[in-house]
Amino acid sequence: MNVVVCVKQVPDTTARKEFLPDNRINRAAVENVINPFDEYAIEEALRLKESQGGSVTILTMGPPSAEDSIRKALAMGADSGVLVTDPALEGSDAWSTALVLSRALARLDYDLVMTGMESTDARTGLVPAALAEQLKLASLTYASRVEIADGKVRVNRQIPGGYQEVEAVYPAVVSVVKGVNEPRYPSLKGIMAAKRKEIQKLGFSDLDLPADSAGKTGEKAKAVEVTPRPEKPAGEVIRPDSPEAAAGAIADFLQAHKFI
Amino acid sequence: MSPEEFIRRHTRLQHPPLVPEVSLYLADDIMRLWELLGDESDGDNPGIPFWGSAWVGGQALARYIIEHPDEVAGKSVFDLATGSGLCAIAASRTGAASVTAADIDTLATCAAQLNAAANAAAIDVHRRDMLALPPPEVDVILAGDVCYEEEMSRQILPWLREARRLGVHVLIGDPGRHYFPREIMSPLGAYDVPTTWEVEGVEIKRTGVYTLGGTDDQDGRH
Numbered sequence: 001m002n003v004v005v006c007v008k009q010v011p012d013t014t015a016r017k018e019f020l021p022d023n024r025i026n027r028a029a030v031e032n033v034i035n036p037f038d039e040y041a042i043e044e045a046l047r048l049k050e051s052q053g054g055s056v057t058i059l060t061m062g063p064p065s066a067e068d069s070i071r072k073a074l075a076m077g078a079d080s081g082v083l084v085t086d087p088a089l090e091g092s093d094a095w096s097t098a099l100v101l102s103r104a105l106a107r108l109d110y111d112l113v114m115t116g117m118e119s120t121d122a123r124t125g126l127v128p129a130a131l132a133e134q135l136k137l138a139s140l141t142y143a144s145r146v147e148i149a150d151g152k153v154r155v156n157r158q159i160p161g162g163y164q165e166v167e168a169v170y171p172a173v174v175s176v177v178k179g180v181n182e183p184r185y186p187s188l189k190g191i192m193a194a195k196r197k198e199i200q201k202l203g204f205s206d207l208d209l210p211a212d213s214a215g216k217t218g219e220k221a222k223a224v225e226v227t228p229r230p231e232k233p234a235g236e237v238i239r240p241d242s243p244e245a246a247a248g249a250i251a252d253f254l255q256a257h258k259f260i
Numbered sequence: 261m262s263p264e265e266f267i268r269r270h271t272r273l274q275h276p277p278l279v280p281e282v283s284l285y286l287a288d289d290i291m292r293l294w295e296l297l298g299d300e301s302d303g304d305n306p307g308i309p310f311w312g313s314a315w316v317g318g319q320a321l322a323r324y325i326i327e328h329p330d331e332v333a334g335k336s337v338f339d340l341a342t343g344s345g346l347c348a349i350a351a352s353r354t355g356a357a358s359v360t361a362a363d364i365d366t367l368a369t370c371a372a373q374l375n376a377a378a379n380a381a382a383i384d385v386h387r388r389d390m391l392a393l394p395p396p397e398v399d400v401i402l403a404g405d406v407c408y409e410e411e412m413s414r415q416i417l418p419w420l421r422e423a424r425r426l427g428v429h430v431l432i433g434d435p436g437r438h439y440f441p442r443e444i445m446s447p448l449g450a451y452d453v454p455t456t457w458e459v460e461g462v463e464i465k466r467t468g469v470y471t472l473g474g475t476d477d478q479d480g481r482h
Contacts, residue, residue, distance in 0.1 A: 077410055077438065184438055188459045189315055192294065192308045193409040 001052035001148060003045040004110040006059050006101055006131065007073060008035040009066040010121040017121075022216075023223040024091060025121055027063070034069040037116025040176050043183040044146055045114050046077045052148055055079040057108060061089060061100050067199060074194035075186035081197070082108065086204040091216035094122065098130035100214050103207040105135065112153060113173045117142055128175035138168035141175045263370035270296055271371075273378060276314035276346065277454040279322045282353070284344045284375045287312040290459065297367070311343045311368035316453040316460060317405025318343065320467035321433030322350035324449050325402075331431065332356040335399035340390060340406065340416070345372030345383060347402040347433070352381035360384040360396070391415050395423035404433045413439035424472045435460070435467040446473030 011017055015030040034042075045056045058073040060066045061084040070081035084104050092100065105113060113135070118125035132139030143155035144163060154167040158177050186194075204214065212218055240246040254260045261269070270293055271285040287293035293309045325332055325347065333355035339348035342361035352359045361383055363369050369387040376383040395401065401423050407413040420430050434440045435453070450468045457463065 185461050187408060187435075187437070187461070188290065188313075189310070189405065189408040190437070192310065193412065195298075195308055 001048050001054040001112065002057070002110050003048055003054065003112045003114055004057045004059050004105060004108055005038065005041050005045045005073070005078070006113060006115045006127070007038045007042065007069055008116075008119045008121075009033070009060065009062045009069040010035045010119050013120050019226050022091070023226045032065065032069070034072055035116055035119045035121075037118055037120065037176075037178060039116070039183040040178060040180050041114040041116045042073050042076055042078065043181045044176050045112075046184070047181065048112070048146070048148060049077075054111070057082065057110070059101060059104055059108070060084065061092070061097060061104075063090075070199055071191060071194050072186060074197045074199075075191040076184055079197070081199040082202060083199055084202045084207070088204040088211075088215045091219065092214045093219040093221045094124045094126035095130055095220050096214040096218040098127050098134050099209065099218075100204075100207060101127070101131055102134035103209060104202055105131075107202075111170050113137070113171070115173070115175045117175045117177050128173055132173035135171075135173065138170075138172040139175075140166050140168055140172055143174050143176045144180050146174060146176065146180070263367045264374065266296075267367065267371050267374060271312060276319050276322070278316075278319040278451060279314070279326070279346065279350065281326070282322065282346060282349055282375075283378050284314055284346060284349075285312075285371055285378070286314060286344070308365075309367070310341075311345075311363070311365065311371040313459065314344060314346055315405040316435045316455050316465045316467045317433035317437075318346045319404075319433070319453050320435070320449075320451045320469055321402060321404040321431060322346050323451055324431070324433070324469040325350040325354050327449075329354040331429070332400055336360075336397075337400045337402060338362075338396045338398045339383075339402045339404075340420075341403065342372050342385065343368050343404070345375045345381075345385065347404045348372065348383045348385075349376060349379045349381045351400075351402065352376070352383055353379065356400075358382075358384070360386065360398070362386045362388045362390045364389050391419050395419060395426060395428060397426075398428060400429045400431060402431050405435070405437070406432070407434055407437040407440035410439050413437075413441075417441060420472060430472045432470045432472070433467060434470065435465045442470075444473065445470035 009032045011030040012033050018026040018029045020026050049056050056078040058070050058078045058081040115128045129139045140155045142158040144158045145156035147154045152167045153170045156163040157166045238249050271287050273283045274286045290313045293312045298307045332351045337351040337356040337359045339361035342363045348359050348361040369385050372385045448469045452464045453467045455465050
């Protein structure tokens, strides 16, 4: 079971984000980490490798600094990494990201492609399905459980109020939800050891794509404006004289806001 | 710059928190040391300063040896992947009849020699890939924190099992690394090792000391 995990490097979710004049996040101004949702995909891929044999390859598109995220994934136990990096790819939207990843995947041997359900920066959640479309493979999204049996991949697909059981012959693209597993923590010693593993680098010219298919010139969706979320108003502090008065105040609050 | 000059310039003698009776040339900032080394990596220098930190598995094993001198006193001891040489130094100071140690890294062997001298410990340090050779004919083999990587664990564990089959007493310190096959180990003790968020993601890491146990027909892989 050879699994390629598509990983995105994103700004640390706790960092205050700045935006460039073209409304893209200024990634150089913040600390960047592995997309937290992708860590679940990496862990799931490693578990499949441990139960089924095979290998785990990490595929990332991003700036040269995205190599750090591949190194962390290698330290978790992935076998190899591929970084697609080129200034021409800067500003790619979800569709062209999927297009670029699909061309890189054409150079790799895989049975499954795994991703997190979305990235914590753009949050489009489009890339897994767009990737499956580009690859002409089944798309199994929002998986909360992944099993391999009889040449098929079967997932519990999270839906409101429960889950569907969905299966497909593999190769297929599977995106996983948060909580599908508990990602392992790579120690610094493991991260250091991962330096011995090779990371293959690909540029735009390696992908045999038209010049206007990715980057700013290839975007189909454009962020035209970014508006910060309004600051939350300060809360109201009530200081009742007795527990009974406190209970009454809470009940009044809940009733006024139609919670009860 | 020679390995000795590099080590003396970028580290200083410090006491590992769980083994304060030992002094080692350690980095104040292991990440910075790693960056510096990366610029000079080559075939002899993998560019990874495993020798520049007292890893929790090595500290626990060294502490165990000091508290249980009968494990090594009067015996011939070999320390695998010695790094800073901490476990070898603990064995030497606890009365081992002879101590040898090996590492594949030129800087590690140099650091282990410097550390041995700083602690007046008699240790014979070699730069050698021991896993390419049969286990040495010694009474005890020490392995501190060696299961942090899949490929290395895959190579080391059969080698240690072969040593055990030949009658060698194998002692291992490990904080529960993912590739550590706990199911084929017999626990001997455990320590709460002070560490840092940067290195282990916690400030105290519970770390065990084990000897190889179980059956020989298990391959020890996850």
